[in-house]
Structure formats: C-alpha cells, structure tokens
Amino acid sequence: MPPIRPVQKSDLPMVLDLAHALAAYHGDTATLTLAALERDCLGPTPWLTLSVAEGATGLHGYAALCPQMQLQFGARGMDLHHLFVCDTARGRGIGKALVEAALEHAKARGCSYMTVGTDAKNQRAQGFYRAAGFDQITPDPRFRRRLT
Secondary structure, eight states: OOOEEEOOGGGHHHHHHHHHHHHHHTTOOOOOOHHHHHHHHHSSSOSOEEEEEEETTEEEEEEEEEEEEEGGGTEEEEEEEEEEEOGGGTTSSHHHHHHHHHHHHHHHTTEEEEEEOOOTTOHHHHHHHHHTTOOOOOOOOOOOOOOO
C-alpha cells in the first residue's frame, strides 16, 4: 500500500494532471491552474486539504477535503470534494486508504460528519462509498450565484 501523506509543492504538477483527468472523466473541461492549486493547498490561507497516495513512479491518487459547518448545531463537517485514483492503480485499496486518511483528518479537527457526492449514474462509486460506511442521503436543493 502506498503511503498517504499531505501534498507537497513538488506534487502539484502531477495533482494538476490528476484533477484534469477527473474533470475529463466527468465530461468537464478543467480550468484549474498550477498557481490556483498552490494557492488553495499551500498558500497563506489554504482553502482545502489535499492528501496524496505516493507510489514508486509518482502519485497514484489524491483526496481533496473542504470544511463544512452546520452552525445551528455547532457541528463541524468535512466534504470529500475530490477522490481520484489513477486507472492503473485502481482495485488495490488506494481509494480506501485515502478515504480512511480523510476520515482521520476530519476527526482530528473535531468534525462529526463527512459528506461526499458522486454522479447518479456512477454505481461503482456509490457502492464504494456504501462499503466505506457512508449512508446515502436525500440531497437538499442548492442554489448558486456567481460573484464575478
């Protein structure tokens, strides 16, 4: 099992490639840049926590976490915003190890829950998350307004 560790600056080009691959898998065109990734993971006010699965030939995958809050309950949470494992490394427990590291990270920060979303058609991912102990919840309506 490859070690799971916090992202380092030298990892960012490969993480950028993986994030673009995940976007392509979902039919999206990624616009993430190396500068934005560095700002959001390693900048003075990191926006997310990124863990990587390190292999002998590079990174096998990553998990990106974003904090959440249910203020009315005083409940901290964490969203597993991205989970990606390279095609060549799937089926070897790397995704499970990344999820376990994410859960430990969330617990260490006082979180009482973790959320994750997946495409409604992605039955494999849904089964993976169920096997990892996640319960399917009914999604609430969400709204968005662009700020730029």
